[in-house]
Amino acid sequence: MTETGIPRLDALPRVRMAHLPTGIEEMGNLRRALFPDGDGPRLLVKRDDNTGIAMGGNKVRQLEYYLGDALEKGADTILITSAVQSNYMRTCAAMSARLGLECHLQMEERVPKNDPLYRTNGNVLLDRITGAILHSYADGEDEAGADRSVEDLADRLRADGRKPYVIHLSPTHPPIGAVGYVDAARELLGQLEERGETVDRIYVGSGSAATHTGLLWGLRAFGSTIPVTGVCVRRPAAQQGPRVRGNLDKLSALLNHAPEFSEDDVVVTDVSLGPGYGRVTDPIREAISLAGAREGLFVDPVYTGKVLAGMIAELRGGVVRAGETALFIHTGGQPSLFAYGESVLTDAG
């Protein structure tokens, strides 16, 4: 698909670093574990954990567009605000390093965890290896406050003669990162066409909602009606649904193209959200262990383990039927396994 009918899509500035296309694999062992009588749907995984740089994941696709925009605007310093164990920050720090840009990470206290592993290992260790400059923000639920604080930091850097570029993930800003998943939707449809396959439902994590929004927008823009279920990782479905709808409109404005969405296109489930962001539950532990033990596939406690747990709950509930195919988008995040340590094991209690 080269002619998209969306001229802005290929005109936006982009830094190309991801290893694309990412592979699609069958999860036959997981299917047999879940449906020993052989009556379950076919299960596929798209390996966006293998996007190549900085240990991969969905943020590589998103940052290609943010950093492209930053370079076009002449920035020499990148600022971003997110959770302490953020995959976004680790990927941003590494990609910025590779581009020779100074990177500031504002770490929001979203998870009540004082475990030294959480504070020093996983993504935090990788952030420090890149030489990024670390800052802290105390209130992890105050998205607007975190945004203001990172803007204040940008002002101070500007006063020092630097040219800062702030990556904003809150819904009041244009969803530039979502464009990476519009492109991923194009890639996925091309792969399915080449393989002569159909998919009946896609499962993807829905946090800032850039991935969910971009994928859904792209599928509809390219004429696909595959249902997409966004599995909530941070907020309840009642809040996440409107966030995704708002983002779809902003993306249409950004790309100057308005695909048609039906009433029921935005599907979100919080079946596996548990007590909230970054909190590990038994269904997440089960998903981590099923993927690892059956497929040699590592999913993380914050995002992909929760998404897989949500998908497993829906598969067990018959949402995708025998003879149909469900596709799990593996968005990465494995470094946080090392920050959560043994608490992810099924016998950890």
Ligand SMILES: *Cc1c(COP(=O)(O)O)cnc(C)c1O
């Ligand atoms: C950030 C992240 C998500 C959620 O993506 P959003 O675009 O923020 O909704 C899912 N999985 C992993 C591993 C992530 O790091």
